[in-house]
Amino acid sequence: MSIYVDYAATTPIDEEILKSMLDSAGKFGNPSSIHRIGKEAKAFYETSRKMIAKRLNAYPDEIVFTGSATEANNTVIKSAAGFYNKPHIITTKVEHASVKETYAELEETCDVTYLNVDENGQISIDELKSALTEETKLVSIIMVNNETGTIQPMAEIAETMKDSTALLHVDAVQAFKQLPIDVEALNCDFLTMSGHKLHAPKGIGVLYVKRNTHLKRMITGGSQERERRAGTENTLYAHAMMKAVEQADDKREENTEVLKTLKETLLTELEKQEVPFEVNGDIHTQTNHIVNVYFPWSTSEYLLTAMDMAGIYASGGSACNAGTVQPSHVIKAMYDENRAGSSIRFSFGEQLTEDDMKYIAEKLKTIYTGLSKHGFI
Template sequence: MEHIYVDHAATSPMHPKVIEKMVSIMNEDFGNPSSIHSFGRSARQIIDVARAAMADSIGAHPNDIIFTSGGTEADNHAIFGVAESYKTKGNHIITTQIEHHAVLHACEQLEKQGYEVTYLPVDKNGRVSVPDIKAALRDDTILVTIMYGNNEVGTLQPISEIGQALANHQAIFHTDAVQAYGLVKIDVKDAGIDLLSVSAHKINGPKGIGYLYVDKDVKLPSRLYGGQQERKRRAGTENVAAIAGFLEAVNIAQKEMDNKKEFFNQLRSVLMETLDDYKINYSQNGSLDETLPHVLNLSFPGTNVEAMLVNLDLAGIAASSGSACTAGSIDPSHVLVAMYGKDDERLLNSIRFSFGLNNTVEQIKQVGKETSKIVQRFTNK
């Protein structure tokens, strides 16, 4: 039985070229980047080249990039850092109800420290309203943190419009771009983004490495204390091999972005067409417009999400019910709750399929076929 992985929004397999690059670096460049001898200088050059390329990928300056252990640390660094640096200007933060838990839980922690947080609703497509953001802004608002693309339903937020709305306000604009980076063209200057979080393992890079973009005018203290790495903004010896692998993944993603978007759109169509061929009753959570191309979240009336996932796994198909960070939880998706309300049946019967490296059209047809058979068993149709 072929095992088919359609959970790339949770994590993605490392690209063979990434693995090859990392093994090469681990074999040849073991020096500490802070050392002044040739071994250290060689490691430092790897980091400098990577920093420049990653900055270029979002229209930023190399000095604006801070390497982190991934998206969660980048989100936490941005949110807690702004709260600390700008507390004399206010204590109000704006976010949405559908953010990743790295953002939501950080905001909840700040509430315990006396900050006020406004959690904005979204429409039935999972999209926040720019007028709602404007209405929520206050003189003491210091941070607006809204994700670029949602990890569960794929919805892209109106990031540029939000940036424009904040152009003449003191609030710092942060976006978690972990799911969008590598699939959507991002220009932080054009979009008015002050802080942006990225993680390598979503784009076929290694786990445990990411970066935070910080505009030069944003004050952000270090969250770790130790050495003077990352221009004194993030202490700790840099993970040179992971950064090199990250760079390889970024280069591949930037080069293949347009083709991947087109192919993933094709895979989404193939999956839905196969379900249609089997006359399966389903609906999409979110919209085919303004969405990440690799994420497709579908509701199957008359089924149960846990039973569906178990049966899909037995059929060799790895899918998901949504956020990987809540795997095993019996709580419904907070994203779907925000979109449809806590009593909607879609909270109990929705599956996320997300596409990526190594997926083929034939695989996705098989996913559609097996999914259809399982749904038919559950609904006796």
């Protein structure tokens, strides 16, 4: 039996999206070419931009296609950092590595404030208010955490920042499939998304840049993307991104119910099997596609290996640590290193079943019983 519960790391390419890509492969022209083939490719490409903009309640000229959300996050942060002289920037201690590590590299040239989170993984609005100053130029917030599914209080964050001159950057990579995204309601200046978290191929991302907002391009060598990202446009992957955004938006309510059932079933079955565990954070302030579980009787590394041997593919946290099993910085920020070293992330897709959840609980019971029998607990 093989059960993949690592959808927060990446998703399989959807068959309908793949078919649409293959059907559209004939539009191969370079959109920058002035002949008919190029113009057809340009029109095809701009259709993808327009449709994504519509779903985000944005203007088409505010959408930039990138090679990944990591690239998009880097572009936003490095653009702001380079535009000002030692700017003050605010972020959180639970950001994705593409944000967290980028800020760490910029600490010599920027004044970076890292907001704490509580045991539910949420920031304090009062701490954000206290951190904001006239020198604050950028605030980066992950809308839905990639390791716990924790939803940040975005409405309160937007309200807190409405009188600030600081720009708001929202990492919505894990958010779009789970929550409706409206850039006007979020009152954000930048927003980033990734295709491979939405059943599109790896290698395509979206960066929303509010009109009249400065953005220094990170990749040079051409005037593509309105001079915000050089390089021949990836027309086919942009099309896949468009299809993925439409699919996620149209099926969000339906998928949410499936994911909710899967999450509840796994937790209920773990209780039935009498496997000691605790959920990291509060399930009431989390999305349904992720549950991060603390197993006090083992380590993440051992459990991942044992589950892999049983055909269960989960993770200890983010997949951005080059295949290593490191204590999650997110769980460390919420609790401590010991808890981080014994926590597992299960993330779900609507292709999974309740029987899959029962199988996972049964195998964890077998692992727990085996360790107990041999005196390792």
